[in-house]
Amino acid sequence: MTQSVVVQVGQCGNQVGCRFWDLALREHAAVNKKGIYDEALSSFFRNVDTRSAGDGPGIYKGKICSLKARALLIDMEEGVVNEILQGPLRDVFDSKQLITDVSGSGNNWAVGHKVYGCQYQENIVEKLRKTAEHCDCLQCFFVIHSMGGGTGSGLGTFVLNLLEDEFPEVYRFVTAVYPSGEDDVITSPYNSVLAMKELNEHADCVLPIENESLFDIVNKIHQMMNSGKLGSTVKPNSLVTSSAGITKAVQEKPFDAMNNIVANLLLNLTSSARFEGSLNMDLNEISMNLVPFPRLHYLVSSLTPLYTLADVNVPSRRLDQMFSDAFSRDHQLIQADPKHSLYLACALLVRGNVQVSDLRRNIERLKPSLHFVSWNQEGWKTGLCSVPPVGHSHSLLALANNTCVKPTFMELRDRFMRLYKKKAHLHHYLQVDGMEQSCFSEAVLSLSDLIEEYNELDATKGGPRADPSRLKIAV
Amino acid sequence: MSLVTVQLGQCGNQIGREVFNAICSDVHGTHGLCSKKENESYHDACKERFFIEAESGVPVARAVLVDMEPKVISQTLSIAAKSGYWKYDDHSHFCQKQGSGNNWANGYTVHGPRHKEAIMNLVQKEAEKCDRLGGFFTIMSMAGGTGSGLGAFVTQCLRDAFPSSFILNHVIWPYGTGEVIVQNYNSVLTLSHLYQSSDALLVHENDVIHKICAQLMHMKQISFKDVNQVIAHQLGSVFQPTYTAEDGIHYSRNPLGDLMETLVPHPEFKMLGLRNIPQMPENSLAYSTFSWPGLIKHLRQMLIANAKMEEGIDWQVQPPRPGSSVPSSHSTNKLLHFNTSIANLVILRGKDTHSADLGSFRDPSLYTSWLNPQDAFSAWKTPRAFNKYEKSASLVSNSQFLLKPLDNVVRKAWNMFASKAYVHQYTKYGIEEEDFLDSFTALEQVISSYTIL
Numbered sequence: 004m005t006q007s008v009v010v011q012v013g014q015c016g017n018q019v020g021c022r023f024w025d026l027a028l029r030e031h032a033a034v035n036k037k038g039i040y041d042e043a044l045s046s047f048f049r050n051v052d053t054r055s056a057g058d059g060p061g062i063y064k065g066k067i068c069s070l071k072a073r074a075l076l077i078d079m080e081e082g083v084v085n086e087i088l089q090g091p092l093r094d095v096f097d098s099k100q101l102i103t104d105v106s107g108s109g110n111n112w113a114v115g116h117k118v119y120g121c122q123y124q125e126n127i128v129e130k131l132r133k134t135a136e137h138c139d140c141l142q143c144f145f146v147i148h149s150m151g152g153g154t155g156s157g158l159g160t161f162v163l164n165l166l167e168d169e170f171p172e173v174y175r176f177v178t179a180v181y182p183s184g185e186d187d188v189i190t191s192p193y194n195s196v197l198a199m200k201e202l203n204e205h206a207d208c209v210l211p212i213e214n215e216s217l218f219d220i221v222n223k224i225h226q227m228m229n230s231g232k233l234g235s236t237v238k239p240n241s242l243v244t245s246s247a248g249i250t251k252a253v254q255e256k257p258f259d260a261m262n263n264i265v266a267n268l269l270l271n272l273t274s275s276a277r278f279e280g281s282l283n284m285d286l287n288e289i290s291m292n293l294v295p296f297p298r299l300h301y302l303v304s305s306l307t308p309l310y311t312l313a314d315v316n317v318p319s320r321r322l323d324q325m326f327s328d329a330f331s332r333d334h335q336l337i338q339a340d341p342k343h344s345l346y347l348a349c350a351l352l353v354r355g356n357v358q359v360s361d362l363r364r365n366i367e368r369l370k371p372s373l374h375f376v377s378w379n380q381e382g383w384k385t386g387l388c389s390v391p392p393v394g395h396s397h398s399l400l401a402l403a404n405n406t407c408v409k410p411t412f413m414e415l416r417d418r419f420m421r422l423y424k425k426k427a428h429l430h431h432y433l434q435v436d437g438m439e440q441s442c443f444s445e446a447v448l449s450l451s452d453l454i455e456e457y458n459e460l461d462a463t464k465g466g467p468r469a470d471p472s473r474l475k476i477a478v
Numbered sequence: 479m480s481l482v483t484v485q486l487g488q489c490g491n492q493i494g495r496e497v498f499n500a501i502c503s504d505v506h507g508t509h510g511l512c513s514k515k516e517n518e519s520y521h522d523a524c525k526e527r528f529f530i531e532a533e534s535g536v537p538v539a540r541a542v543l544v545d546m547e548p549k550v551i552s553q554t555l556s557i558a559a560k561s562g563y564w565k566y567d568d569h570s571h572f573c574q575k576q577g578s579g580n581n582w583a584n585g586y587t588v589h590g591p592r593h594k595e596a597i598m599n600l601v602q603k604e605a606e607k608c609d610r611l612g613g614f615f616t617i618m619s620m621a622g623g624t625g626s627g628l629g630a631f632v633t634q635c636l637r638d639a640f641p642s643s644f645i646l647n648h649v650i651w652p653y654g655t656g657e658v659i660v661q662n663y664n665s666v667l668t669l670s671h672l673y674q675s676s677d678a679l680l681v682h683e684n685d686v687i688h689k690i691c692a693q694l695m696h697m698k699q700i701s702f703k704d705v706n707q708v709i710a711h712q713l714g715s716v717f718q719p720t721y722t723a724e725d726g727i728h729y730s731r732n733p734l735g736d737l738m739e740t741l742v743p744h745p746e747f748k749m750l751g752l753r754n755i756p757q758m759p760e761n762s763l764a765y766s767t768f769s770w771p772g773l774i775k776h777l778r779q780m781l782i783a784n785a786k787m788e789e790g791i792d793w794q795v796q797p798p799r800p801g802s803s804v805p806s807s808h809s810t811n812k813l814l815h816f817n818t819s820i821a822n823l824v825i826l827r828g829k830d831t832h833s834a835d836l837g838s839f840r841d842p843s844l845y846t847s848w849l850n851p852q853d854a855f856s857a858w859k860t861p862r863a864f865n866k867y868e869k870s871a872s873l874v875s876n877s878q879f880l881l882k883p884l885d886n887v888v889r890k891a892w893n894m895f896a897s898k899a900y901v902h903q904y905t906k907y908g909i910e911e912e913d914f915l916d917s918f919t920a921l922e923q924v925i926s927s928y929t930i931l
Contacts, residue, residue: 004548005576042548140575279549281702282657283488287579288623292659295899347899348659360700363688366655378897381890383656384580387702470889471896474918476926 004042005142007273007286008134009074010162013108013115013155015180016148017076017083018258023147023266024072024095026393030270033393034278040067043277047073048095049137071097073138075130077162079119079154080107100134102126108153112194113435113442115157121437127162128169135170142276143174143286145269146206150198151182151191160201167205174286176272177206178265181337181411183215184418190428192418197442199415200449207290209301210268211408213337217261220244223333224260224309241394243267243309267392268304268336271400274354275388281359284352284386292384293348293404298453302402303341305334308395322357322397326365329401330373337411344407345464346375350384352400355391362387374464406464409457416450423447479612479731481527481717482604483541484632487578487625488550489650490617491543492702495554496710497617498539501528502563504714504865511829511863520862523719523729529564530607537564540608542600543571544632546578546589546624570604572597578623582664583907585627586671590635593628598635605640613644613734615717620668621652621661630671637675644734647676648713651683651883660900662891667909669884670917673924677734678742680750681880682709686786693789694757711865712754715872720825720858730858740856741821741876743849746927751879753780754872755788763866770826770834773871777824778838781875784817784882797843818931819845819877821854827870828863846931881928888921 011020031044040050048070072095078084081103088096102123108115135141144166148155166175179202182191202209221244244260275284294300307328329351332340353362362385375382392398422428423443432438485494505524510517529537539558543566545551551573559565572593578585605611614636618625629647636645649672652661672679687708691700695708719729722736730736742748755777756768776788783795795816822844826834842851864870894900895914905911 142576279553281492283547283549283577285547285577285579287577287581288658291579291581291623291900291903294903297902350659358699358701359705360688360692360697363653363655370655378894378899379659380893381655382659384659385657470893473889473892474915474922476919476922 004046005140005276005285006046006073006138007143007145008131008138008141009047009072009145009147010077010166011074012077012146012148012159012162013152014078014083014149015152016146016155016159017078017087019147019178019180019262019265020074020076021087021090021092022259022262023269024074024092026263026266026270028070028095030393034390038067040065044070045139046273046277049073070095072100073134075100075102075127075134077102077127077154077158079104079115079158081105100130102130108157109431110151110188110190110194111153111431111435112157112197113432113438115153115155115159116161116197117157117435117437119154119158120161123158124165128165131165131169141170141173143176144170145176145178147178147265149180149182150195151180151186151188152194156194156198160198160205163201163205174207174290175205176286177202177209178212178269179209180212180214180265181415183213184414190422190431192415192422193428193432193443195415196419196450197446199412199453200446203298203449203453207300208294210304210402211301211337211411212265213411214261215338216336217264219333220264220309221260227310241310243306264306264336267306268400271306271352271354271392271398274390274392275352275386278388278390280386280388280390282385282387284350284384284388288384289350289402293350293402295347295379295404296456299347299404299456301404301408303339303405303408304336304403305329305401306336307334307399307401309334322361323365323368325397325399326369329399330369337408339405339407339411341403341405341407342373344374344405344409345461346373346379346382347404347406347460348379348382348384349373349404350386350402352386352388352402353397354388354399355395355397357387357397359387376460377463406457406461409454409461412450412454412457416447416454419447479527479610480540480608481612481615481734482601482608483528483539484601484614484616484636485541485543485554486616486618486629486632487545487622489619489622490625490629491545491550491554493648493650493706493709494541494543494617495558496703496706497713498528498541498558498564499561500707500710500714500865501718502537502561504718506563507866511868512861516862519729520719520860523731526731527612527717527719527733536562538567539564540604541566541570542597542604544573544597544624544628546574546585546628547576548573570600572600578627580621580623580658580660580664581903581907582623582627582630582667583904583909585623585629586631586667587908589624589628590631594631594635597632598639601636602639611640611643612732613646614640615646615648615734617648618668619650619652620665621650621658622664626664626668630668633672634675644738645676646678646680646734646737647672648680648682650709651681651887653684653688654886657684660903662887662894663900663904663914665887666891666917666921667914670920673748673920676748677738678748678750680752680874682712682752683786683883690757690787694787695759697759708757711757712752712872715754715827715864715870716752716825716874718827718864720827720860722856722858729860736858737823737874740823741874743821746924747820747876749876749880749884749924749928751875751877752872753777753787753875754870755780756867756870757787760866763868768869770830770869773869774824774834774836774838777871777873781819781822781873781877782817782844784815784879797841799843817878819854819875820931821845821849821856821876823856823858823874825858825872825874827860828868829861831859831861834859878928878931881925884921884928885925888918888925892918
């Protein structure tokens with residue numbers, strides 16, 4: 004069994020990360036009735052005896068004493084991290100896993116990346132090493148940050164670089180929250196494009212998320228709940244947006260519902276690595292199957308169902324609906340429509356009481372309406388995990404390497420160019436030591452190259468598909 | 479003689495345990511439909527072949543379990559032990575933590591050499607426990623990373639360490655519409671490498687077994703367990719004890735050797751297909767009766783028309799008439815999809831097998847001209863019924879059965895290779911483009927050879 008470490012950077016990263024740990028605990032509590040520290044738990048948690056002095060060596064078997072998250076919390080201002088440490092999750096984090104400062108990055112990628120990066124490099128590396136040492140077999144780093152700000156975007160991508168240098172063999176999965184068009188941070192396009200270059204070059208897989216999509220999903224659920232359809236009561240803890248809290252005394256913060264969706268994404272992504280199933284799908288398989296060319300590693304994700312109705316019997320029609328929803332525009336976690344763009348690869352990870360025949364039937368059913376690239380006409384990666392998420396009998400995570408990310412990137416470039424042409428706010432960046440104009444031009448070039456790669460693939464869509472001629476053998 | 483089974487990867491281990499389950503439940507079921515003495519001989523022969531008697535009285539399977547991550551093996555071990563009828567040796571397994579990531583190159587060039595010693599030690603131990611080693615039976619899928627890549631490496635090691643032993647690879651072909659996106663690459667690399675070290679490849683296709691589950695067994699929701707149980711039943715129908723000689727007094731003791739001798743006359747032709755009839759849901763068994771002429775007729779037509787199961791057989795296809803040995807009959811054959819055989823083996827189990835007439839299988843027009851028809855066809859029988867089926871007939875065939883599936887896999891892999899997609903994932907671990915080309919070439923050769931039969 005392998006372990007994964009979560010590195011949460013900046014306000015967004017830490018708030019999402021916090022929701023992740025909350026829901027992870029809930030999921031394992033539901034599965035692990037006996038309170039034994041098992042392999043599944045060890046993938047994200049250490050079992051520590053806090054009574055012993057010092058670090059508390061990890062306990063590998065036996066009862067759970069105290070669970071510590073395999074995480075690194077980084078923020079250049081203290082507010083968010085302090086709130087976590089005072090909240091219900093305070094015991095899950097080790098004080099030695101935190102790196103904080105006071106003044107923040109001022110929404111400036113350069114400050115986050117160059118100034119704080121330099122300042123905290125040694126500290127970060129040391130803490131990463133420590134966390135890695137506690138792992139028997141470290142497989143993956145999950146980095147969570149937003150793209151639009153200064154810390155998450157700047158320092159987060161700096162950490163990504165460090166991870167590649169210090170731990171080249173360990174996978175780097177980045178969950179990046181992209182700014183929406185009406186973002187209140189004016190310089191978010193700069194920060195995002197500068198960060199994109201880093202993601203292009205140093206991440207193994209990126210799961211882009213857009214707040215707008217999360218917001219739409221949250222609204223959809225609210226509407227469903229409030230419409231109060233007769234006979235359809237939703238199981239409260241089945242909402243993809245719900246928090247774990249047994250005590251709902253603490254009022255849910257505004258972004259909590261949206262962040263829970265992202266947290267659920269990560270849980271589902273790793274479910275087959277942690278729990279058993281008839282067709283396992285590990286994290287290294289995700290990277291292997293979904294990244295046909297090194298730079299095209301942006302995966303559009305969707306989660307279904309968004310909630311479960313309380314009635315127990317699930318006719319297979321509803322099961323099929325789950326599959327259909329996964330491909331619909333309004334279930335994607337970015338503003339994109341994969342159905343009308345070109346698929347390079349697609350992965351379906353099913354959890355719970357779903358069998359291979361259900362999977363096959365739905366693939367057959369949905370395939371005709373999807374466009375796959377000519378060299379990967381039947382490119383499906385499938386996984387079956389027996390353990391469903393809390394509150395559900397089954398669920399589906401769809402990951403698509405699809406050219407529908409192109410519009411998101413093109414818009415980002417447009418917003419960037421609008422500022423850059425006027426050189427607006429540029430001086431804030433250039434006055435940082437180590438920042439030059441070339442950083443900007445290189446970054447936008449990197450983005451343009453990426454867009455161009457997607458363009459070339461799109462050009463092949465629907466074109467004539469003559470198979471390349473085979474090798475001829477002399478008889 | 480005893481067989482050592484090597485279960486590789488998730489698929490190999492999941493199927494392996496179903497195979498031992500099927501064998502055990504066949505032996506312990508009371509549906510032998512034969513004399514007590516017969517039953518006992520059968521039981522003894524089966525035990526010698528697959529199990530070791532342990533002090534606890536529970537037979538221990540002669541198997542080595544290999545996987546690069548621990549979940550499946552621990553599940554397999556515990557499910558086996560729970561049955562109470564048999565178990566695996568507690569020490570006969572090897573696993574790692576991280577898996578192979580569906581990467582053939584990772585399985586072959588990284589895990590293979592790294593763990594060669596440990597794995598071969600386990601195999602050696604199992605081999606030494608056999609009074610006489612009858613050969614190796616490996617179970618693997620070709621779509622993933624461990625079964626396929628590490629499996630190919632281990633097969634090579636087996637060949638090097640046991641140069642005169644028989645090696646039969648049981649290979650699972652994935653669903654055509656994808657279980658793994660790089661499955662065609664992994665398949666091409668696996669098959670080309672296995673061809674060099676293995677004696678024969680016995681193939682099961684997931685699509686075919688799935689159809690059997692859906693249409694013949696009437697299953698609504700089909701799980702991998704269901705698929706694996708059908709596969710296990712079919713394998714059991716081949717490898718459970720039989721009499722290979724017409725007047726056999728003792729059960730044959732060298733199943734792999736006999737199989738290779740009858741079916742693989744030429745090293746270029748190693749692809750074996752398997753058909754087993756009848757297949758039906760268990761609760762229908764009591765209400766069905768079959769006759770040997772009926773079963774044999776169906777099986778023969780399944781061979782000729784390349785039918786995957788006993789429903790939907792095309793009865794129009796006939797072997798070429800003896801007079802028309804002109805080259806043009808080639809294209810007519812292709813038109814009618816006639817399946818030319820090199821060699822066939824039919825195995826009959828159950829009531830009145832002595833009365834079953836297999837003359838229609840000896841028809842020379844079924845075969846290529848190289849072998850005498852008498853040599854091209856063999857029959858194994860036993861009056862002992864198998865797995866609750868009053869009569870059961872299996873066909874193991876070295877013919878054009880797998881030509882089209884193989885061609886499909888190579889075509890799709892080549893298509894992807896032309897765009898170089900995913901190749902960087904393999905070169906990362908030392909499998910270069912030349913290695914791919916070598917594999918493609920090897921398989922095009924096999925396809926060509928089978929096509930011009």
